[in-house]
Amino acid sequence: MTVRLGPTRTYQADPDVSLADSATASSVCPFADETVDETALGARLYPELPEDPRTGRYLAGYAGRNPDAALVPDSSSGGLTSYLLRSLLERGDVDGIIHVGETGAAGGSGEPIFAYVVSNDVDQLMARRKSQYYPVSMNEVLREVRGDGRHYAFVGIPCVVTAVRHLMAQDPVLQEQLRFVVGIVCGHLKSIAYAESFAWQLGIAPDALEKVDFRVKDPERTSREYGFAAVDATGHREERKTLSLVGGSWGHAVFQLGACDFCDDIFAESADVVFGDAWLSKYEIDWRGTNVVLTRDRYLDSILTEARTSGAIELDDLTMDKVAETQGGNFRHRRDGLAVRLADDRAAGRWTPRKRVQPDTEHLPADRVDLIRDRREITRESHVAFESARRAGDLGVYLDRMRPLIERYQSRTSMPFRTRLRNKLRRETYRVLSKLRTARSNRKASS
Ligand SMILES: Cc1cc2nc3c(=O)[nH]c(=O)nc-3n(C[C@H](O)[C@H](O)[C@H](O)COP(=O)(O)OP(=O)(O)OC[C@H]3O[C@@H](n4cnc5c(N)ncnc54)[C@H](O)[C@@H]3O)c2cc1C
Structure with a gap:
């Protein structure tokens, strides 16, 4: 089965395939009735773990971030996804990371600017951070790595994770190669038009669009008030607060893909670990961003808890109620x-x-x-x-x-009005507490 970019600026299955091909595709498609659902997948993969109908199976829940000031601006949220992936490379647990990064396609070429890629070292991995609200296909990258004798961590949003698990169940080669499956919490995926419509609102037309940054952080704002930046073919850059753009509220669901209307998996229920944004007042006010994390694999969990003990990362324990609360919308x-x-x-x-x-x-x-x-x-x-x-x-x-x-x-x-007032008061309280905490730790550091 091949995929191609359709008129709505996203990938579509090519209907010009044989019946045998389409039956194969249905046997791994996360939205086909021929495949088992995420509850069954979770039960097969993590039978010893308790289950929560909201999050799927779980080992532990956390909120946290990588506090390294030099790294904060270039991660979407708390940067723990890259922290964990980097640890896997450095420990030699995997040879490469299969995730999403820039293609380097030139503006006006009509080619997608993001795709699934393989990062073979820490420099490549760290250059490919942040969330890409952009359609991607894992078709080519999996063909490329299959059977190359190397081991990988695979990163994907829930539907992609489900498809990869179905594929691994049928393909012993990929089953052996994909050592870890890392999930990214997802609200819904966007077509290419999402990036293009924002860039155009900033004065950069689709044909001139070279690069985008969907998650620009600003120390003067809360983490939810992130910005969008676009760069044209001459290197000219424009930036604006995402919420001020038409379609900038995630709740409006502009350019959402059709399949997302039928997704019920929020915490990538068949991933070994999943990272999202901790959208709770307590964390939201911190411009640096904070991850919500749910672990299902003991080894990956130990990497995070050991890093907490050594002070390399900040990590609070979260109950499953709190983990679910981060994703109210x-x-x-x-x-x-x-x-x-x-x-x-x-x-x-x-x-x-x-x-x-x-x-x-x-x-x-x-x-x-x-x-x-x-x-x-x-x-x-x-x-x-x-x-x-x-x-x-x-x-x-x-x-x-x-x-x-x-x-x-x-x-x-x-x-x-009462709800808005309550939320504002809560945010302000946390903001004051956070400032006091920062001032106290600065005083400690200078004494
Ligand atoms: C389409 C989409 C929708 C999302 N919706 C929500 C939501 O509703 N609620 C929520 O809490 N969080 C959501 N997230 C997750 C959130 O935006 C952050 O990606 C997540 O919190 C990880 O942040 P981080 O700072 O740890 O990651 P970083 O350190 O910035 O690293 C991000 C990693 O994810 C990889 N990546 C980026 N985009 C993709 C992609 N499309 N597919 C696979 N891998 C990718 C990068 O290559 C990189 O390795 C969404 C992410 C995406 C891509």
Whole structure:
């Protein structure tokens, strides 16, 4: 089965394949009914671990970061993903890391600017940090490494992790080579248009776009208020706070891929360890970023806890309630929202995959159901409107179509005044506490 870039600026399975090929693809596809679900995968991989319906099987939960000031700006969150991957390379546990990095494609070439790549040493690994909200295919990289006699850690978002586990179960060569599978928490994946639409809003048209940074940190802001930066073919760089861009709120789900509407795996339930953002007031106010971490493999867990003991990383213990709480919006979309989308599609006679969530529209207040449907409309419309804008060479075509849809969605989501006040007070309290803590440790260091 091959994949190619389709009109909505993402990879699509090539329909021009034999039935045998498509049966093979279905046997590893995370959204096909032919494969077992994430609960069954977790039970097979980690039978001795307890299970939580929100997170899957778990050994331990943490929040933390790599405090190395020189490394902070170039990781998305707390930098623990790169810390762990680096440790695996340095200890000789693996020969390479299969993850996502820049392709070096020139602006205007039409080629994707990110892809799955292999990092063979620490320098390559560390040059390929940060989250890439960009479609990628593991097709080529797995063909390239398969049977080369080397061992790897594989990094992926939950659906990719599931597909890799299915593949490993069928392929003893990859099963032996992929020593560790590292998960990245995912809200949903974006098409290429996500990067292009932001860059265009900064004055860099899609054909001139050379590089992007989806997670620019700013010491003057909270970690949630990160920026987006784009660089054109002449090296000119523009940057703006992501939330100020049209489609900049993750909740609007612009350019979300279709499959993400049917995903119910938030914590990459078949990964040996998973990293995300610790979206809790206590951590959110720290501009450096903080990871939420869930471990399922004892060796990987020991690398992190030993690093805590030696002072190399900061790590707080988290209960599974707290781990799940870091992904509140994600659960609303992936569990509550999924039930509505399944019910809607079945009522309309459309095929839906078998999921662990049951179709339902009665489990939520009517305005919440409307919100879920609005969100789906924003997603659908964003792909179409951006394609029209590209054809017309006019970003306004996209912005004029999206603004009213996003405004309607926003008007429905407005939090009650009391909730906003409570959240603000909580953030301010943590901000003051954090400043006091920093001042105290600075005093200690200078005395
Ligand atoms: C599409 C997407 C959606 C996400 N949604 C959420 C969310 O809803 N909630 C949440 O808490 N966290 C989410 N994350 C995870 C979060 O953005 C951080 O990636 C994670 O916290 C790790 O941060 P870090 O500082 O430890 O990683 P870093 O030290 O910056 O290292 C990141 C590592 O991940 C690899 N990587 C980057 N992008 C990809 C990719 N697309 N596929 C595979 N590997 C990749 C890099 O190559 C690098 O090795 C998402 C990430 C992605 C890619």
